[in-house]
Amino acid sequence: xxxxxxxxxxxxxxxxxxxxxxxxxxxxxxxxxxxxxxxxxxxxxxxxxxxxxxxxxxxxxxxxxxxxxxxxxxxxxxxxxxxxxxxxxxxxxxxxxxxxxxxxxxxxxxxxxxxxxxxxxxxxxxxxxxxxxxxxxxxxxxxxxxxxxxxxxxxxxxxxxxxxxxxxxxxxxxxxxxxxxxxxxxxxxxx
Numbered sequence: 001x002x003x004x005x006x007x008x009x010x011x012x013x014x015x016x017x018x019x020x021x022x023x024x025x026x027x028x029x030x031x032x033x034x035x036x037x038x039x040x041x042x043x044x045x046x047x048x049x050x051x052x053x054x055x056x057x058x059x060x061x062x063x064x065x066x067x068x069x070x071x072x073x074x075x076x077x078x079x080x081x082x083x084x085x086x087x088x089x090x091x092x093x094x095x096x097x098x099x100x101x102x103x104x105x106x107x108x109x110x111x112x113x114x115x116x117x118x119x120x121x122x123x124x125x126x127x128x129x130x131x132x133x134x135x136x137x138x139x140x141x142x143x144x145x146x147x148x149x150x151x152x153x154x155x156x157x158x159x160x161x162x163x164x165x166x167x168x169x170x171x172x173x174x175x176x177x178x179x180x181x182x183x184x185x186x187x188x189x190x191x
Contacts, residue, residue, distance in 0.1 A: 046070070
């Protein structure tokens with residue numbers, strides 16, 4: 001087998017620039033050592049990906065935004081390899097701790113939007129932002145509490161009266177919302 005083709009690619013060593021020009025790296029057994037080299041190319045030529053990640057774009061969305069530049073820069077059509085390279089470039093640009101913090105925020109945001117989509121797919125009505133604000137506020141008031149327990153029936157009646165013409169929000173829905181909010185507030189680290 002000729003030198004530089006041990007993985008089924010005609011690669012020049014990663015320390016020679018430009019190793020990727022004119023080459024197609026789309027096979028599944030890709031050598032991982034080259035991902036860090038590709039990450040350095042992305043970091044050097046596309047430093048704006050750090051700001052995009054800070055602004056809330058996920059790795060996949062960053063790849064979609066810069067797909068043409070990335071495929072021209074490092075000639076990778078395999079989405080997984082490109083995303084791994086983007087991740088490495090972001091860690092280098094932002095530092096590992098900031099990357100992990102932002103990635104956790106992206107995960108929570110993605111989870112929240114997919115939860116909303118699942119609620120809508122089942123034919124239910126998601127709780128709107130004004131309803132959420134009202135529920136949280138009422139849960140703090142003493143007239144909506146019985147000792148240490150929150151009176152979710154009373155809150156549901158108040159929310160339904162304010163926002164709906166029928167009994168759309170149930171005590172169980174209010175209780176589940178407050179429980180989810182409590183868990184999420186405990187999982188988010190203070191900045």
